[in-house]
Amino acid sequence: MSKATAIILAAGKSTRMKSEMPKVLHDICGRSMLSHVIEACRGAGVGRLVIVVGHRKDDVIEAFSDCDDIVWVEQKEQKGTGHAAQMCKDALVGCDSQVLCIAGDMPLIRQNTLKELLADNARSGDAVTLATSILDDPSSYGRIIRDDAGKLAAIVEDKDCTDTQRAVCEVNVSYYCFDGKRMFGLLDDLSNDNAKGEYYITDTVADSLKKGWGAGAVAAVPPEDAMGINSRADLAIVARMMQGRIQNHWMDQGISIVDPATTWIESDATIGKETTIYPFSYIGRGAKLGDACQIGPHAMIAAGDIIASGSTVSGTSNAEAQI
Numbered sequence: 658m659s660k661a662t663a664i665i666l667a668a669g670k671s672t673r674m675k676s677e678m679p680k681v682l683h684d685i686c687g688r689s690m691l692s693h694v695i696e697a698c699r700g701a702g703v704g705r706l707v708i709v710v711g712h713r714k715d716d717v718i719e720a721f722s723d724c725d726d727i728v729w730v731e732q733k734e735q736k737g738t739g740h741a742a743q744m745c746k747d748a749l750v751g752c753d754s755q756v757l758c759i760a761g762d763m764p765l766i767r768q769n770t771l772k773e774l775l776a777d778n779a780r781s782g783d784a785v786t787l788a789t790s791i792l793d794d795p796s797s798y799g800r801i802i803r804d805d806a807g808k809l810a811a812i813v814e815d816k817d818c819t820d821t822q823r824a825v826c827e828v829n830v831s832y833y834c835f836d837g838k839r840m841f842g843l844l845d846d847l848s849n850d851n852a853k854g855e856y857y858i859t860d861t862v863a864d865s866l867k868k869g870w871g872a873g874a875v876a877a878v879p880p881e882d883a884m885g886i887n888s889r890a891d892l893a894i895v896a897r898m899m900q901g902r903i904q905n906h907w908m909d910q911g912i913s914i915v916d917p918a919t920t921w922i923e924s925d926a927t928i929g930k931e932t933t934i935y936p937f938s939y940i941g942r943g944a945k946l947g948d949a950c951q952i953g954p955h956a957m958i959a960a961g962d963i964i965a966s967g968s969t970v971s972g973t974s975n976a977e978a979q980i
Contacts, residue, residue, distance in 0.1 A: 660704030661754050661775055662837065666741045667691055667761035668711030668732040673887050679713045681761040682720060683892055686899045687923030687942030687960070689720060690886060693764035693899070699726075700768030701775065703757065707748050709741045737855030738831070739847040746844075752837035755779065758858065759832050765882040765895060770832070773877040778834040783871035784843060785861050787812075788832035790878035798828035798883075799859060801874050809874040810866075812859050827876060830883045833858060839870055915953075926958075929966060 671680040681691035688696075691708075698706060704726070710717045711732045718729055728748045732741050742758055749756065755775055759766065770788055778786035787809070789801050795815075800822050802811040812829050813822050835843070843861040851857070865872040886892050903924065904917050912928050914920050916936040922928075923942040932946055935953030940946070944958045947966030952958065956970045964970060 660702060661757060662705045662707060662749065662752060663698040663703045663757040663759065664742055664745050665691070665694055665698070665706060665708045665759060665761045666738060667717060668709050668714075668735065668741060669762065670712040674889055674892065677713070679710075679717050680886070682717060683886070685764045685892070685896050686903060686921075687925065688764075690764035690895075691717070691720075691761045693924075694759065694761050694766055695721075695724075695727075697766045697768045697771060698757065698759075701757075701771035703771075704754075707745050708761070709744055711735060736849065737853070738858040739844060739856030739860065740849075742858055743841075743844050743847070743856065746841055749837065749841075752840075754837050756835045756837045756840055757833065758835065760885060762887075763831070763882075763885045765884060765898060766832070767879075767882060770877050770879075770882065773875060774832055774834045777873065777875040777877070778836070781871060781873045782836075783873045784836045784839040784865045784868075785870075786834045786873040786875065787829055787862070788834075788877040789827050789874045790830045790880055790883040791827050791876055792880050792883065793826070795826050795828045798830070800825040801827040801829060803827075803874075809862065809872050812862055827874075828883070829859065829874075830878050831858075831885075832878060833861075835861075836870075839865075842868075843870075920953075923960070935971075 667681040669680045671678055682689045706727045708727055709730050709732050721727055730744050730748050732744045774788040797815050799812045799814045800818055802813055804810045843864050846864055847856040847860055849856050862872045886895055903922050904914055907928055908914055911930050913933040919936040920934055920938050922940045925942050926940045926944045928946045929948035931948055932950040938953035938956040940958045941960030943960055944962045946964045949967050950964055951969040953971055955972055
């Protein structure tokens with residue numbers, strides 16, 4: 658089987674964020690949220706990306722103009738997640754690979770989660786597999802209902818749950834993996850006979866079970882990764898969570914961060930061994946710091962700055978420390 662394909666849904670507006678900018682272009686630690694999703698897909702071994710755009714599509718396309726593994730598909734009308742995936746049919750003619758389908762506004766997605774989802778789908782042979790999460794507070798999420806054998810039986814939306822179903826903590830967080838050969842056999846049969854008149858990708862699960870094609874769910878999404886972004890407050894929360902990942906990565910590499918709460922390191926910076934970062938310091942995207950540097954307190958290392966090994970930078974980045 659060829660490398661997996663990914664459909665990324667990126668057509669939405671930033672209505673609740675009170676912004677004209679496409680939602681997926683908002684910044685998370687120096688990268689757009691869509692860029693984080695793309696990076697996770699590539700890290701999971703995805704060979705082709707099909708990205709569904711709509712609102713200010715030209716802005717989104719321009720932001721990734723240097724990428725040669727992306728096929729752009731336009732969703733002119735917003736008719737639901739299933740409709741967005743349906744728009745990819747022509748782009749995926751003859752597709753015989755697995756196809757991930759994920760939202761572009763979930764930047765906390767991890768490549769290892771996607772690898773586990775792909776592996777579980779390949780192992781089961783099901784037409785569709787979900788990666789789920791187990792939350793202490795599952796309210797507002799669709800619940801994963803399993804049968805007595807532990808197999809996926811249904812997804813029930815929160816508002817439709819019985820009291821027993823509402824107590825279930827395993828939820829659908831909208832990470833899907835389809836068998837490419839059967840995917841449009843499911844998507845083409847979606848109905849919009851619902852209150853919003855939209856086509857929902859979640860309905861593929863019931864249809865696949867009805868057809869005898871199988872549908873599965875693997876609890877592969879850490880609870881802290883399940884959060885999407887719908888507001889500026891969500892954006893700030895997710896950015897702080899991403900910042901924690903970045904800082905933990907560097908501390909695991911032997912970098913000392915004296916006060917993580919007052920330090921900010923953007924994506925794609927590189928930091929040499931034995932460097933110490935003191936409080937109230939900022940390191941911009943793509944900055945390159947050598948070994949054994951002393952950064953801060955109150956240091957500002959701009960995006961792209963190069964700091965020589967052994968340098969001390971405090972106050973602001975200065976020319977004498979750069980090469």
